[in-house]
Amino acid sequence: MLLVDGLNAGYEEVQVLWDINLAVREGEIVSIIGANGAGKTTTLKSIVGLIIPFKGIIRFNGNDITGLPVHEAVRRGISLVPEGRHLFPKMTILENLRMGGYTINGDRYENLLERVFQIFPILKERKDQLALTLSGGEQQMLAIARGLMSDPKILMLDEPSLGLAPKIVKRVMKVVSEIREGGVAILLVEQNAKISLEISDRGYVLETGRIVLEGTSKELLRNEHVKKAYLGLM
Numbered sequence: 001m002l003l004v005d006g007l008n009a010g011y012e013e014v015q016v017l018w019d020i021n022l023a024v025r026e027g028e029i030v031s032i033i034g035a036n037g038a039g040k041t042t043t044l045k046s047i048v049g050l051i052i053p054f055k056g057i058i059r060f061n062g063n064d065i066t067g068l069p070v071h072e073a074v075r076r077g078i079s080l081v082p083e084g085r086h087l088f089p090k091m092t093i094l095e096n097l098r099m100g101g102y103t104i105n106g107d108r109y110e111n112l113l114e115r116v117f118q119i120f121p122i123l124k125e126r127k128d129q130l131a132l133t134l135s136g137g138e139q140q141m142l143a144i145a146r147g148l149m150s151d152p153k154i155l156m157l158d159e160p161s162l163g164l165a166p167k168i169v170k171r172v173m174k175v176v177s178e179i180r181e182g183g184v185a186i187l188l189v190e191q192n193a194k195i196s197l198e199i200s201d202r203g204y205v206l207e208t209g210r211i212v213l214e215g216t217s218k219e220l221l222r223n224e225h226v227k228k229a230y231l232g233l234m
């Protein structure tokens with residue numbers, strides 16, 4: 001479904017990513033794990049069109065979408081839940097969700113909203129509250145819910161576990177699995193390798209802008225390098 005082929009990207013003359021190849025198939029959860037500064041966010045930004053690659057091709061459902069504007073990627077079914085959530089704090093939950101689904105109207109919008117409220121009942125209960133009144137975990141849930149309101153075929157999550165207590169992280173990951181059960185593919189970017197590999201089918205390890213390892217999540221969880229560098233195991 002999503003194919004990244006020979007991606008080189010960065011900021012002005014600073015190259016951050018070198019020959020990145022990765023794929024996400026329909027219905028998969030795929031992880032990209034890597035330390036702070038490895039280039040995870042830059043990879044997602046390249047896919048969604050927030051930055052234009054130096055080189056390489058991004059394909060989605062067979063079409064070349066390299067360098068297309070963000071709204072075009074969103075229209076085709078790619079949604080990014082950004083690192084740090086970037087909610088609209090002084091808008092209500094319902095208004096935040098509306099922002100996520102601004103391209104969608106009528107019955108289709110209402111159906112999506114109903115589906116999202118089924119996954120996140122707490123957001124339905126609090127739909128008229130300002131986003132700033134939510135706890136950190138609830139804000140992450142709202143960011144994910146907003147990402148779903150554009151009716152994506154693939155949802156890309158940039159460090160959803162960041163700053164959340166372990167119990168809340170578990171809840172977020174459960175929701176991510178549920179979303180996949182509903183037919184949406186997931187590209188999950190995390191520093192927290194353990195929780196990320198535990199829910200994903202496959203994964204890629206990104207180090208200083210290069211993919212150094214890839215495999216099924218099971219393989220990566222028992223890989224010696226992954227154990228030492230990412231799981232804190234000797």
Ligand SMILES: Nc1ncnc2c1ncn2[C@@H]1O[C@H](COP(=O)(O)OP(=O)(O)O)[C@@H](O)[C@H]1O
Pocket residue numbers: 011014016034035036037038039040041042043
């Ligand atoms: N807007 C930017 N301008 C210049 N350099 C950046 C910018 N954003 C990120 N970088 C650099 O790119 C590298 C990778 O960053 P990033 O993709 O955010 O990594 P990660 O998400 O894995 O922490 C880092 O060295 C970072 O300093």
Ligand SMILES: [Mg+2]
Pocket residue numbers: 040041042083158159
């Ligand atoms: Mg990042």
